[in-house]
Amino acid sequence: MAPPRERTVKNRNLPANLYPNGKYWQYKNPITGKKISINKPMAEAIKLANAANAKLLPLLADDGSLLAMLTGDAAPKFSACLDRFESEWLPTRSYAASTLKEIKFKLARYREDLGDLMMGQLDVLTIAEYLDGFENNAYTKHRGLLVQVFAFAVAKGLCERNSAELTLVKKEAEKKRQRHTVEGLNKILGYVGTPVWLKRAIRLGLLSLQRREDIVVWSKSAVDLDQNTIKVSPGKTQNYEKPVHLEIVMGQALREVVMECMKSPVVCPYLVHYSPKARKRSQLDAKLHWNSVTADYLTKSFAQARDDSQAYADIPTGERPTFHEIRALGAWLYEQQGFDQEYIQGLMGHADVKMTEHYQAGHGEEAVVYMKVKADLKV
Incomplete structure (x- = not known):
């Protein structure tokens, strides 16, 4: 100065x-x-x-x-505001674990970049210049979180106006991610460099239509081989007023991959697992079990196998389908094999929340009611 x-x-x-x-x-x-x-x-x-x-x-x-x-009062710094936001506001929200982790990662970045500034220094110009350092959808996501942080700060008397809310609103860029094809996914599955655990995860996603975040935490205890069922409570639906719980009757293909996971010699309570070559403390802290797979590692491993296998070499890197798009391919294959939309929606955890509420009507708030659905895709 x-x-x-x-x-x-x-x-x-x-x-x-x-x-x-x-x-x-x-x-x-x-x-x-x-x-x-x-x-x-x-x-x-x-x-x-x-x-x-x-x-x-x-x-x-x-x-x-x-x-x-x-x-008796210290000048309020942004770091103190972020601490209070994380300890007082975040616990009141019903965020999924993965979303909460992402928010905390962003808050840690704000502490590093802006934490030493006093609240009075964080005017619209300062926040706008900071946001301009992010591109495309990252700008939109950071702005959205900062708007929430400053709304909290105003409500707590830490500042007088929401500087983030006065910055430019940008429209998120449309995703250009292309869909998987049967040929492309089979090429990844047949590629010698694709890890065995990843092949199992791909097949689980394709046959069960479950999300990446649910596949990596799918417990072996959810499997009932005598009843030929496997239970899952889709994490994304746990924020619904009435969460979704599924009991999937396994078709032959799904049972086969589940059995492979159960018989694996690698010690782990989760269906998807592997034995890492090295176990760093930072990696262990981020995992549910030392042999489990995180959602991020699944995404990166899939992208590596996809590119190494040359499955979609003719598609620009930024547009190649990710693990997430396997769910869409599976839904399309079910449709092609003659399964109706209600069957597919049920297996996906009901895209229509009203249908979920219909199935759960009449039960107590604490009751966990599993909707029985089938996963009988032929592969």
């Missing part, structure tokens, strides 16, 4: 940061350096400058310790 302008005989008796500007006055914000014209008589200009100084000058105290010593 540039040093204050040197006082002259003319402005020696003026409050700090107030200077003559022709026949009127000019106030220089001591934090942002922004100059603001005050076209008022001298007495009013002095009154405004004193009021502004009373509000802004405490924010300049070194690390807030002097201010705290004088008033």
